[in-house]
Amino acid sequence: MKLKPFAILLLGLGLSFAVLELGLRLIFGFGNPPLLQADSKTGYRFQPNQKLFRFGKSIEINQYSQRNPPISAIKPPNTRRILMIGDSVLNGGVQTDQAHTITERFRGLLGGSIEVLNASTGSWGIENRIGYLREFGSFQSDVIIFQIGTSDLIQRTSLGTLIGVDPSFPNQRPWSAISELWSRYILRRFVRQALIMPAYAEARSPQDKAAWFARNSQSLKNEVRSLRTAPETKNVPIIVLYTPYRDEVLPTPQLPLYKAEFFALLNQMKLPVVDVHQAWSSIPVEQKSQYFIDEIHLSETGNQAVADLLFQQLCIQAKSTWCNP
Structure with a gap:
């Protein structure tokens, strides 16, 4: 038929x-x-236990919503553990293969028995990062590194109102x-x-920016004070990894908004900082132009450059004890 x-x-x-x-x-x-x-404390986070392939890149999220394989809440014997907390810059997103995130590249440089935990979600503000620490703790980490970028200084705290919408x-x-x-x-x-929605955006007006910078600064200050007095973390080093916008280093370096005020706060709190903006301001344009895929996010080459900078400043120059195998 x-x-x-x-x-x-x-x-x-x-x-x-x-x-x-x-x-x-x-x-x-x-x-x-x-x-x-x-999530009530972080605003939102990745659902636990995901392993997938997206745009040619592998992505794995463990039981604690970290971009890592599964881990034990209790640090294994003879293991060093670094907890890095950030947003999409640290996470890498679907444009970054699991093996080429900042945390994995840094772990590869450190060698030995080490875990570098990647607690991050896109559009997280400073208070979202703090919320993660308050919900899950430090995982007995030997050091805590906050990745904070220019946009985070004036960003509103991201809410979970758009999840599923x-x-x-x-x-x-x-x-x-x-x-x-x-x-x-x-x-x-x-x-x-x-x-x-505006809940996921930076503050816009000068007054709003100033208000959110003050709020984020105070929140970070309070959290650092809390970490330094809590039994589990009072002796744990706390470091800031400062990441810039693309147009703050390309083609001509520009002073990021509120950077001076933020660094004055870090100095007041005696927090060491790895300043990517300063480091990349002095390298050739042809080189650093390969480090970004858009205005904020880094390429896999850029992730490697950040990992190299972390290793150089913290392990080679500062000779941090937690870097030793």
Whole structure:
């Protein structure tokens, strides 16, 4: 029996959609994004225990929402443990393979029996990072490193109100790879909808920026004081890794907003800082132009450069005891 033209058309469309769906899943990882969950202390964080392939990159989230393989809450014997806390710059996102995150590159330089924990989620502000520490503790780490960028100094604390609402903050798998491609990428690009609410954005007005800088500074100051008095962390070194915007180092270095005030606060708190902005301001434009994939986020080459800087300043120059194997 011959198929009617309409039936042939439907069959062809069905096969085309099936091939497209399969290709998007297997080649790009659409339909399987990293999932988030709302959380009372961190605002939101990655759902535990995820392992996936996305845009050619591997991503693994452990039971504590860290971008790491599973770990023990109790540090294993004869192991050094470094806890790094940050946002999408530290996390690396789907554009960074698990092996090329800042934390993994740093771990590779340190050698020996060591764990470098990556507690981070995109758009986390300073208070979100602090919330993670208060929820999970320090994991008996030998050192705590806060990755803080220019944008974080004036960023509002991110809330969990968009989890499961905005396609960029999914809490469950999309029903198909095609639907995710459409809603998360194509629709946003061409319709130009402002889906990100102010709770996830930097402060805008000068008064708002000043208010949030003061609030974030005080929150960090209070948390450092708390860490230095708590039995588990009172002897644990606390370090800041300061990361800049792209246009603050390229092509001509610029002084980031509130950097001077922030560094004065760090000096007052006696917190060592690894200043990526200063280090990258003096290197050739051709070299540092390879370090960014957009205005804020780093390439895998940039991640390696940050790891190299951490190792050079903390382990070679400062000879930090926790660096020793």
